[in-house]
Amino acid sequence: MRFRASSKTNRWLPGIVVALSVAAHARAATPDADAQAAALVAKMTLPEKVSQLQSSAPAIPRLxxxxxxxxxxxxxxxxxxxxxTVFPQAIGLAASWDDALLHQVGTTVSTEARAKFNAAGVGHDHARYQGLSIWSPNINIFRDPRWGRGQETYGEDPYLxxxxxxGFIRGIQGDDPAxxxxxxxxxxxxVHSGPEAGRHGFDVDVSAHDLEATYLPAFRAAITEGGADSIMCAYNALHGTPVCANDALLTTTLRHDxxxxxYVVSDCDAIDDMTNFHYFKPDNAQSSAAAIQAGTDLDCGDAYADLPDAVRKGYVKASVLDTALTRLFAARYRLGEWGVxxxxxxxxxxxxxxxxxAHRRLALQAALESVVLLKNTHDILPLKQGIRLAVIGPNADTLETLEANYHxxxxxxxxxxxGLRQHFGAQHIFYVQGSPIADGVPEPIPETALRATDHAQPGLTxxxxxHLDFSGTPSLTRTDRVIDFDWDHVAPSEQLPAHHYAVRWTGELLPPGPGDYTLAVHVDRCFDCAGHDPVRLYIDNQRVIDDSGSDQHMQANLHFADTRPHAIRLDLVHAGQDQGVRLQWLAPAQAQLAEAEKAVQNADVSVAFVGLSPDVEGEELKVDVPGFNGGDRTDIGLPASQQALLERAAASGKPLVVVLMSGSAVALNWAKAHADAILVAWxxxxxxxxxxxxxxxxxxxxxxxxPVTFYRATRDLPPFVSYAMQGRTYRYFDGTPLYPFGYGLSYTHFSYSDLTLSTAQLHAGDPLQASVTVRNDGKRAGDEVVQIYLDAPGLPLAPRHALVGFRRVHLAPGERRQIEFALTPRLLSQVDAAGHRTVDAGxxxxxxGGAQPGDGEGVSTSFSIVGSEVLPR
Known part of the structure; x- marks a missing residue:
């Protein structure tokens, strides 16, 4: 064994801020809350006012x-x-196409937030993440699969x-606007959806048509129908003006239209970005003045600390601060922060x-509803009990691909x-990791390569x-199957304090073959801490990683000449706010593939868990490996290391089931042609x-x-930096996708009939009623997602198809149901080049049907519209 030192700076995930916006007319703040807020603000000094306009608002004891x-x-x-309760990532929730489910999830989120708020105590200080102002949902349009944060969205369609x-917003806020x-x-x-690089200073020059037709509708619905009480302005500029200082958006569109x-909150440090990246103003006093005058009430950051200087120099009137503060304190009164x-x-x-x-049952329901079946040749699925399964792939046994980001x-x-061991029996499962997510990206060392000190179990002791010095008798000794833990604000055991413990893992590392290995220790760092948890890794009693908390020396390169076991020891001292630990590796590719081949030989069917991970797609990540850069993707194909694993498994001639776990679309061209079944589990x-x-x-x-289009190749996409919608999403893409938006199979079969309309000739501005009958023709009960698409042939700038209705329904075998839809004038409207929305004659x-026109079972009909009607923005 020889050691080659290397170092890696551990990435950190900055938390993204979202603006809090008070409700539209239906959920407006009550007069009492407004009056109370105004009276309180009137008692504040200017420094006190400014302190309350920043997201970490300090106490004012005298008030x-x-x-x-x-x-x-x-x-x-x-x-x-x-x-x-950790639900599927947002893109997975979107794959359910179930707005009622989203309402339940939102209700659960706010219930648990309220529980934690109550635990801190009404009238007491509430630190970060203990409040009731929840910076979600992310409803940016997932216009390009290369965007790493697209996983946080509900997909590419404005209506969906x-x-x-x-649904989610109404669940979060509940039924009582007061x-x-x-x-x-x-x-x-x-108009914010990547790239992550440059996100703090880029300017979007999007067309008036695309702005109105694609980027604004979901936000409009969130405010006018969802009644969101807050909204967050983005980092980027729009037509040369940073969004958080854009009066046309924050005043004219948002408040007037x-x-x-x-109240409006800035994305974190967006005001500072206006000075340092947009160069919009020469200093933060003037940037802050511009932002608060445009309607950004709350600064996530500290740029608003320069507002006193802005007031003194006449950049902004003190009364503007009072307006913003009244909105903020009205929200705090309505939330009952001081008791109700x-x-x-x-x-x-x-x-x-x-x-x-009950919440755990809902998490399971949400995960079940999010699964999409893309392929099922010869009905290989469902798998029979008693079957032997080779479970392979880098996502088969990792915590991070369950939790995703913002979790x-x-x-x-x-x-x-x-899960497979529980359902099919551990004796029928042959597991190996098989490959990393991508070349150069370490994965948790699998249980197959770890052996506890008693040699009786896989894992480490x-x-x-x-306490922190490893002295005396431990409070707890156990075997950990893998070292892959999320301990954010929790203790590893009830026997330990959450913020003060030490752990020592010992046992043996079992290399699957000779070659060069990279060992790594990943610690999820708290990005605003003064210090970090030190870790030390020993191989054969030699220290190969010694990190004192400075983020350095988190990797070691070693060479193993054979497969003999090596003593391993990992020490972690937790005295700060870091959030967990992973013991990872990069193993020789041929050794891992040979392991996978043996597992497949012992099995009847291979189930490969492949895809992406939050280590390669996400927010401003420090990753630069083939296919990935800075949290975004440079190639939408399956990474080469995983492709090699699939091909090795298929070479056996045995059936192959591919389960894609990712936050975005992956071009599974080879799998579509060669795998027997494909599931998307997100x-x-x-x-x-x-x-x-x-x-x-x-x-x-x-x-x-x-909820997104699966394209065949990166070359099918327009430039990532372009926000023009032509050539993007199912609405404007002219090519042939790998799998289209709205697609998904079932273990049963559904048929459609009797699509009827309330009229064949509609006057512009009137609603249209539609109904269709759907029937389960198969032998299994199942859910069908009924989708309604509008085509406007011949109208300029109209999308190819436009989703205007959907309903997820459960049908027993042989059951039929008539589903009704009410299509409002807005759903029947088009947007012209100038951004005007009208219902047009034609x-x-x-x-x-169960998919887009031409992609599945369904029925169609035609109608005409006479006259025209201009709709409000």
Whole structure:
């Protein structure tokens, strides 16, 4: 064995901020809250006012104001504050095509947020992630699969995104506008979807048509129908003006046209970006003045600290600050931060409701509904009980691909490997990792390469101490199957304190073959901490990694001449706010492929868990390897190392089932041609392994649909930096996709008939009623997603197809149901080059089916519109 030192700076994920916006007319702040807020603001000094305009608002004891940090995350579960129910990542939730499910998920998120808020205490200080102002959902249009943060969105269609946002927002806020359970903050307003590189200073010169037809509709729906009480402005500029200082957007569009009454929050450090990256103003005093005058009420950051200077120099009037503060404190009053009436419906929400049994069942339901079946040759699925399975692939047994980004800590996560063992029997499962996610990207060392000190179990022996020097008897000793833990704001065990412990893992490392190895220790760093948790890794009693908390020397390169075991020891000292630990490696490719080949030889069917991970796609990541850069992708194909694994498995001649786990579309061209079945499981949340196993076993019939287009190759896409919609998404793409938006198969078959309309000739401005009959023709019960598409042939700039309705329905074998849709004038409208939305005269086609026209079962009919009607923006 020889050692070659190397170093790697561990990446950190900056939390993204979202603006909080008070509701539209239907959910406007009550006069009492406004009056209380105005009276309180009138008592503040200028320095006190400025302090409250920043997201980490300090206490003002003389006025009875507790400290409140506005920054809380709840994208797919309340995040970054300990245990929570972890749902599928947002893109997976979108694949359910179930707005009622999104409402339930939003309700769960805000219930758990309220429980944590109550635990801190009404009237007490609430630190970051302990508040009720939730910076979610992300409803940017996923216009290009290369964007690493597209996983946080509801996909590429403005109508689907808007409807899911409405459900989620209403779930977050509850049914009482005067006293919301929490406040939702749709983000990032507007026209923001990568690239991550340059996101702090790029300017979007999007056409008036694309702005109105694609980028604004979901935000409009979130405000006017969802009643979001807050909104977040984006980093980018629009037509030369940073969005957070864009009066046309924040005042004219948002408040005047849409009737928004809430508050706007900036994306984190977006005001500072206006000075340092956009060069919009020469200093933060002038940038802050421009932002708050345009309507950005709250600064996530500290740029607003220069507002006193802005007031003194006349850049902004003090009354403008008062307006913003009144909006903010009205929201805090309505949330009940200082206590409410004795009949407060939320007072009884306790910590017992965090990750409750009911919430765990909902997480499983959401994971099941998100699964999309893309291929099932000769009905190989469901798999039969008693079958022997080779479970291979880098995503078969990793926590990070369950939780994704912006996540809480899952208490009892189930990986696919664990789920399959539970459903098919451990004796029928032959597992190997097989490959990394991508060349140069370490993966958790699998259980197959670790052996505990007693040689009886796979994994390492963990000794857990309630102090930091490893002295004396550990509080807990156990065998950890893999070292892949999320301990954000939680303890590894109830026997340990959450913020003060040390762990020593010992055992043996079992190389699968000779060659060069990279060992790595990944620690999820808290990015605003003064110090970090030190880790040390020893191989054969030689220290190969010694990280004192400076993010350096987190990798070591070694050469193993053979497969003999090597003693391994990992020490972790946790005294800060870092969030977990992973013991990782890069193993020789041929050794891993040979392992996979042996597993396949012992099995009847191979199940390969491939795709991406939050280590390669996400927000401003420090990753630069083939296919990935800075959190975005440079190639949408499956990484070469995983492609080689699939081909090795298929060479056996045995059936191959591919399960894609990712946050975005992957060009699975080879798999479409050669695999026997393909499932898309996304990043499925805490119950993901159980959900995948139930689908593979046939206990659940998949009914999800793709919320994005799966393209065949990167070359099919327009330039990533272009925000023009021509050539993008199913609405404007002229090529042949690998798998189209809205696509998904089932273990049963559905048929359509009797598409009827309320009239064949509609007057512009009138609604249109449509109904269609759907029938389950198969022998299994299942969910069908009924989709309605409008085609406007001959109208300039009209999309190829436009989704205008959808409904997820459950049908027993032989059951038929008539589904009705109400198509509003806005759904029947078109947008011209100047951005005007009108209902235009002409002949139209309406299609109802289980996919887009031409992609599946369905029926169509035609109608005409006479006259024209201009619609409000």
């Amino acid at each position: 009875g104001i507790a400290a409140y940090d506005w920054w809380s995350e709840g994208l797919h579960g309340i995040a970054r504050d300990g245990y929570a 995104t808007g409807q899911l946002a409405i 006293h919301p359970r929490a406040i939702a903050t749709p983000k990032h307003f507007v 849409w009737g928004f009454k809430g 009436a004795a009949n407060d419906p939320y007072a009884g929400i306790g910590m017992d409701q965090v990750d409750s049994a 809480g800590t899952a208490r009892n996560p189930v990986t696919p490997l664990e 963990g000794e857990y101490f309630d 990043y499925p949340g805490e119950a993901g392994g159980d959900a995948v196993a139930q689908v593979l076993a046939g206990d659940y019939n998949p009914g999800g649909r793709l 002949h139209y086609q309406l299609f109802a």
